[in-house]
Amino acid sequence: MSEKIKDRPVQSQMDRRDFLIRSAKAGATVGVAAALGYFLHDPFGPRAPAAKPPTALPNFSVPQAGRKIAIATGSDRIKTVDAAIEALGGMGTFIKKGDRVLIKVNASFASPPSLCATTNPELLAEVTRLCFSAGAASVAVTDSPINDPESCFSLCGVREAALSSGAELIMPEPSLFTDITAPGTTLIRDWPVFTGPFRGATKLIGVSPVKEHNRSGATLSMKNWYGFIGGRRNIFHQNIHTFIKDLAVMITPTIVILDGTFSMVSNGPTGGSLSDLRQTDTMIVSTDQVAADSAGARLLGKTPQELPFIIKAQQAGVGTADFESLKPLRVSTG
């Protein structure tokens, strides 16, 4: 019974000292109770949560680069992306020494790179290389996929491409999401946004495939920002064109890269078969995400007018749907 905690029997003490000590301790108990009651008393109880003030995400554009678009044609992604970026003045125009670059890929689905439902890993590796050669201090690659994140990043080849080219991979951990209200948007109200990757980032590049999408018409560079939204985000499908416009209002990238080497023309946005793809041999790089999407829409045989989110984004002042007005720099890599 060595473990038993027992008091020694206290002998009867009729002395004043014991009583006074007990009085002090009882008094202290009363005092603590009264103090807790006084300081913690809440006569009204909890109220309805107040609306959050709007929080703007950083603007990653490079003003002196201006609004430009380059369209390179060719079947080799590395050549076309190099050519297109070169046409815009080289990666150095956008990335300066010491920049911390965030690349938002499309890693939505756990499917292999050949099916082109996700950002091509070779393209990602090349963009990462270009960033580093332009002097970037670090490159981080991120997305919040639809399917299981671990499986998506592994199976679509993005993990391997990012890590082998020296980039860091930011997984969508719950702690990296914060509830924000995005200023200027219609729908993003007190909603979990994947803001963690933005911490410390100085440049943002979107790299996305060109895909058919039944509800919105097309998955291009603006819709690629959907991966920055957390929570039960498919609720936004109820008003998807307004929502894609909101995404474009919320996120101002440095450049977007739209990979139309292959376009998914049917069974999108998951694809799943080579027969869902059409070789369209186009790489679009732009500082204007609306212009990039307008140019990309053509690869799917659509006009900007058929994709209301493009027109809405233009009306919101994000960019221009008339990409020809930017005098696209067209290059061919043969």
Place this chain on the structure above:
Amino acid sequence: MRITTVRRITQAFFFALFLWFCICATLGQSFWRLRGWPVNWFLQLDPLVALGTILTTRTLYAGLIWAVVTVALTAVLGRFFCGWVCPFGTLHHLIGWIGSRARSVRERIAVNRYRGSQRTKYYVLLVLLAPALGGFALSIGNSSTVDPLAIAALLCIAAIAVAASQKADTTIKRPLTVLAGLVIVWVSAGWFLNLDGVASSALMTGLLDPIPLVYRSVNFLILPVADSSVHVIYAAQRHYAGAWLIAAVFFGALALNLVIPRFYCRFVCPLGALYGLLGRYALWRLGKKSAECSQCGLCASRCEGGCDPAGTIRISECVLCLNCLDTCNDNLIGYNAFRSACGETVSPDLSRRGFVTSAIFGMAAVPMLRLNGSLGRNYDPALIRPPGSLPEPDFLDRCIRCGQCARVCPTNVIEPDTMRDGIEGLWTPALNMRAGTSGCQKDCVACGHICPTAAIRPLSLDEKLGLGPFKKAGPIRIGTAFVDRGRCLPWAMNRPCIVCQENCPVSPKAIFVRETFAAVRNGRLEVASVSGTTIFLSRPALKPHRYGTGDFFMAVEAGDISEKRRIVSNSGNSITLESGLSPDLFTAEGRKFMLQIRLQAPEVDPEKCTGCGVCEHECPVSGRRAIRVSAEGESRSRKHSLLLRQS
């Protein structure tokens, strides 16, 4: 007057007062209805409710401040509440007394002796309070939510623990050191690791805290049964799905008094345990004035607390029944300002192993229970909380399962949950639209105003309905109604109904109807002749009078012309229409026509629906209703949003 008589009168008074408050918790106009009576007073006096909610919320809500009075009195007087005030204790006292009447003095002395297992109640207290303590400690450790007040409180606790373990003349220092150690481990775990996903607080004390327990038992068992024949309190019979388990606990606890008097108070009661700890410095305490006595044992024969008054009295067990004082032939026992002449044991008889085990068990319970994901993606959509309920984690931080919300609910739509939310949700309020007399009444906010801990926060009618300053926020929604088109009479069975639409209390209605005309089975018929508005069939194919209800139509198509006429009456081979059809529709002999029924199929406008459940209650598909409310869209959780709402 003898002191025990005074005690009995006091007990009877407080018990009657408790019952009176239980009866008064009824909505209505007369004086004995809820018109300012402090119906929650006994819950508010309960320091376990106060302490638990302080640990989980770091606030002391409204009337819970009464607990300060109880704590202060206990610190000075000892466990007076148990022996003089507690309504549950009074019941135990009475039943234990009845059970002991057949016992001889010797048997009574034996049954009322101190037992080591009386320490169990301290472990119960620890197990029930540790989930709240764990969350509290973790929230201090969590670097993202550093709260200076919490840190100050923790430092206070630590300082007291250290002081007590260094200075105290008792050997409680080991458990205190262990507790301090656990808290430090827990806080550092929260500091260095991100445990938000699994570790959180919950208020579990309500499971066995005697005051919520006795309120719950009266609310869910005694009143519904007692009132069922007289209908003074309720107009209709009340039903509560989880009542059987409440009955098992309540009557089980009462029955155990026949084995050992005040069984619950001695072995189980976590509130008694808390009082035992709070009363350790009481200025006045039971004790012998002189160590010498005849050792007759009479004092122990009627001892309610089993605290060994003749020997080394156990102060933490003494419920101040004062029977010993009354029975001592030599008048040797008194309620004195000095300690017992035979010495006393102040601290509860705890083993270190038991202490650590129960603390860890309690702290680990909540993370384990929450692995079921019921607070995340795996939430139960059938769990509809009363309007004004806090988001589920905050709700579970406050709900003490007293059942007052269900008690006051005028429609009996709130019932104690059984296992929808696991043991964490046991006996917490959930709406059952099928039970009771209606769904959640539109112009009623009673549950939030009676809730003693603001687990259901007090809404104004404006806020509930989304009026005035709350217009922008819209009404409080508790869920959304979904039509089950496979069970709905108009949708699935071509029977007119729309009871749900009629009863929808929202204006404009959240349920609207789509008018359709459906072909009646075997309703393709052949005309023999026409006379005015009456059409004769080629054969008697109809059930007489069936199609004159006003819902049936005759539809004829001929080339470009199609006409529909309401049927007024029919016999076996004739149909009378409300007005004649164009004669040219019947030029050809043997023209076919179609019997149709006009249907209004209900649809829900989710923008308007508040989830009140009146539709579900009224739906004539009496078993599994054809329109049912589920938790999607409830205001309290953004994660359960169903609709995209634009700013």
